[in-house]
Amino acid sequence: MGTIYLTDRQAGTIGIEAGEEVLLRAGVRSCLATVRIVPTKPRTPLLPELLNHLRWPINLPCQLAYSRREQAFVAGPLLGIFSYRYPNKPYVWSAHLKETQRYAREMGVVAVVFGPTDINWEDRTVTGVILRGDEWQQQTLPLPRVIYNRIPSRKFENLPEVSDLKKRLADIPGLILFNPRYLDKWETHQLLQKHVAVRPLLPETRLLQKAEDLWPLVKEHRVIYIKPIHGTQGLGIYRIGLHPSGGYSWISRHSTATLGLAYTRTAIEAKIKRLLERTAYVAQQGLRxxxxxxxxxxxxxxxxxxxxxxxxxxxxxxxxxxxxxxxxxxxxxxxxxxxxxxxxxxxxxxxxxxxxxxxxxxxxxxxxxxxxxxxxxxxxxxxxxxxxxxxxxxxxxxxxxxxxxKRLDEGEGDPRLVRLALERPIAYGRFLDGFDNKGGDDSP
CATH class of the missing domain: 3.30.470.20 (ATP-grasp fold, B domain)
Known part of the structure; x- marks a missing residue:
């Protein structure tokens, strides 16, 4: 057991007395500590031996907050950023991760980037990387209680080691993995369709269980789009419509948006059957x-x-x-x-x-x-x-x-918004880790 040093004013604000035994948490690791009242605010409220017990490196900054929601002191703020890299290669989206690290540092947040093989489950620690200057430095920290999922593609997210890690994280009480997975277009449509106020916003959408399922939509809307339910970046989208010369048009995202050849109904169904053999698709009302x-x-x-x-x-x-x-x-x-x-x-x-x-x-x-x-x-x-x-x-x-x-250049407009787009997930992670001056949390 270690000691937490507070001034009389800090202890009074929280409602804690000298000698009281309290819970102290850093990430998912925790221990008991005793409160000691000191006349002036200490340079650090936690001594190195207590930080060592929590597996918090003494060379990294550490703040202390009191979370009324948890009824515990929290050392941090600590945010895990879950990403992926091939062996001996930089992390995917490395430029984004570096910018995120710089902003985290300015915001007083320790943000550790790690992959699916970097967790010591017995010790509840993670050995990831933190940006020091402009170079990545390996560091072992307590496994964060709050993790930002930045796995950069469905290909990586579907890897067995990534799936297994997410399942193990889900079994840890209190751990929060935000943005835990990619969305499924059909699942998303079904969830939103249940809300009456949202329905007018949604194009008519159907799950393509067989090729013939698209014809009622084509008849009603004249043009439809078929999209893979797990697709991203416009990949795998096709436009199908009535052709003025009879038959049907079939246009991929690679094609120029001209009508081109007219296809028979049988030919269109054959194309869709080949697509459905690889992945699931939805058909969606075409919009002008x-x-x-x-x-x-x-x-x-x-x-x-x-x-x-x-x-x-x-x-x-x-x-x-x-x-x-x-x-x-x-x-x-x-x-x-x-x-x-x-x-x-x-x-x-x-x-x-x-x-x-x-x-x-x-x-x-x-x-x-x-x-x-x-x-x-x-x-x-x-x-x-x-x-x-x-x-x-x-x-x-x-x-x-x-x-x-999120692009790092200014092509989308105000460069301040480019920065804000990277800062907000850090601020949200800080909030989830218990460092919030509203809602009953206090910073000693």
Whole structure:
């Protein structure tokens, strides 16, 4: 057992007396300590022997907070960033991780990056890396109680070692892994469809259990899109529609958006059967999207929780499809444009006022993440919402992404928002670890 040093004022604010035995936690490790009252605020409230017991390196900064929710002192703040790297290679998204580390350091948060083989389960520690200067330095710390899932792709997230680690983390009482997995398009649609207020925002969507399932949608909407339920970055999307010469059109995201050949119903079904042999697909109502410079565009809205766990909109911008294409993903050649300029340039009816659209985006950007999080029973910290306006000015939700890619350049607008997009998950992790001056937590 060690000692926690507090001033009389600090102890009085928390409601603790000298000699009282208290619980002290760092990450998921904990121990008992005794409170000692001192006349002046100590340089450090925890001595090296107590930090050593918690497996907290003495060369790293350590703050102390009191969490009324836990009825315990917390040493930290500590945030785990779960990522992936091949042996002897840098972490994937290394540039993003380095920027995140720099901001964490400025915010007083110790953020340790680790992979699926870096945990000592018996000792409840993790040996990961922390940025010191501009170089990664290996460091052993207590296994964080709060972990930000930054596994960068579905390919990595489906690896057995990643799946096994997440299962073991789920068995640790009190541990929080936020943004625990990628979202399934069909699951997401079903969850949102249960909410009456959200239904008008959703294009008609069906699970393609067999190729023939798409024809009622084609008959009703004339154009539909089929999308892999686990797809990202616009990959694997096809557009199917009625061809003016008879038959049907089939256009991939690689094709220029011209009608091209006419296919028979049998040929379309054969193509879809081959796709369904590889993965599951949904069919979605085609929309006549508003245009910018003759190209369809959609709207990416990044919603994140702040340092009090409240959903906020970090940034909103338009994404314009490359010439002749129907997908606007920036990774596939799309072009970003500020939201105000996007709405000014869009082919919208005069009666559709920009301020009204901005208010709708604000409302949905704050409510949809909350609705999805509650419906899916997951702890989420950030979401990428892809919305679009049709040529009549009606707003639609195309899909929601649980692992939004955040660019480090200023192409999406204000560079302060680029920084904020990386800071907010850190602030949210700090809040979850018990370092919050509201809601009953106190910092000695």
């Amino acid at each position: 999207l508003a245009l910018i410079e003759g190209a369809p565009f959609d709207i990416r809205l990044l919603a994140q929780k702040d340092g009090q766990g409240v959903w906020r909109i970090t940034k909103v911008f338009g994404r314009i499809a490359p010439p002749g294409k129907f997908t606007s993903n920036l990774s596939q050649g799309g072009r970003a444009m500020g939201i105000l300029n996007s709405l000014k340039a869009a082919s919208l009816p005069p009666k559709r006022k920009r301020q009204a659209i901005l208010k709708e985006l604000q409302r949905w950007g704050e409510s949809l993440p909350r609705i999805l999080e509650e419906s899916a029973a997951m702890t989420l910290g950030e979401l990428g919402l892809d919305l679009a306006l049709d040529r009549g000015g009606k707003l639609w939700l195309l899909e929601i992404n649980a692992k939004p890619f």
